[in-house]
Amino acid sequence: MRKVLVLALVLLLAMSVFAGGAQETKESSDDTIKIALIIENTIDDKGWCQAMHDGITAAMEQLPGKIEYSYSEKMAVVDAGSIARQYVADGYDLIIGHGAQYKNIILELAEEYPDVSFAFGTSSEIGPANVFTYMPESEETGYLSGLIAGLTTKANIVGLVGPVDGGDAARYNRGFVLGVQKVNPNAKILVTHSGSFSDYVKAGEIATSQIQNGADVLTGSSQQAIGALRATAESPTALWLGQDLAQLTTEEGKAKCLAASSYNYAAVIIGLVEKLEAGVKGGECIPMNFNNGGFVFEYNPALEDKVPAEAKAAVDEALETFEANAGVLSNWSSVDYSTL
Secondary structure (H helix, E strand, C coil), rough: HHHHHHHHHHHHHHHHHHHHHHHHHHHHHCCCCCEEEEEECCCCCCCHHHHHHHHHHHHHHHHHCEEEEEEEECHHHHHHHHHHHHHCCCCCCCCECHHHHHHHHHHHHHHHHHHHHHHEEECCCCCCCEEEEEEECCCCHHHHHHHHHHHHHCCCEEEEECCCHHHHHHHHHHHHHHHHHHHHCCCCEEEEEEECCCHHHHHHHHHHHHCCCCCCCEEEECHHHHHHHHHHHCCCCEEEEECCCHHHHEEEEEEEHHEEEEECHHHHHHHHHHHHHHHCCCCCCEEEECCCCCCCEECCCCCCHCCCHHHHHHHHHHHHHHHCCCCCCCCCCCCCCHHH
8 A cells, every 4th residue: 555655645746846847948938949959979088069050059049048958968879868768758840960970860850740840950951840950161160270270380281180081170171171182282182081080089089190290280079089189288389170169268279279160050050040940940951161251260379479460461361251141162173182
């Protein structure tokens, strides 16, 4: 009898918690968009995951009271489905799997829950009617880094530490090559991929090897690049170009990062909120570029004197072109590493 009473009390408690959650969702559903973020790393990784988290929090500041936000960190693909289903049960309007690795599970969930909107990136493909994709055209940010690297290197050797050769990382890397070749066609470009978006150790080993082989200006994309930045900081001569402004604030970045670009995901999130409010649940790809405010660029004030005036002029000219037009570097995919 005692077991029955305990079980009954547990069930009543669960029902009261569920009812409270449903009531809270109902109260905010008329005016608030509930957004959930699923990420492979952490919200303070100074890279890919932090950029999206910061973008959502910035969008919340720009749209006060409009967004309710939750996130799940360090989510392997095999675990993402379970947490996403919990977000669906909790009444979330938009669930973002921040990384192309979540594509398949997002598409499965979208079919299972057609009334919920989902998003994943980076991808330029058009998904189902309740799935958004987003694609940073990061050949533009890579190009700026390439211009600076090509005109700053004294050894005439620069290093590129990539994660995998795909998505926005591939675009950034090839944009970097185009930038270097534009201003310094004789520079040697060392390109190596770690094979992971989050393997700091491997990225550090690659950067160390490139520095030992003469590279004095390096860059890299995704969160794994922090390992390469740390290795660069240990070199007395090597300098770094970042893909995220957060790198400018790290101890290593303050000492070695000449400049950095960032993805402005706030613009994407605000756009998604507007689409959801207009009744659009998905079926669209949202590009990010300088033309639509999807990117920002800054120099490191402490190291700006190390950037040649010629490089600054080249960056200014490129930024003016990018801000006025989209798709300027449509030839990014033609870059062939085997010819470098």
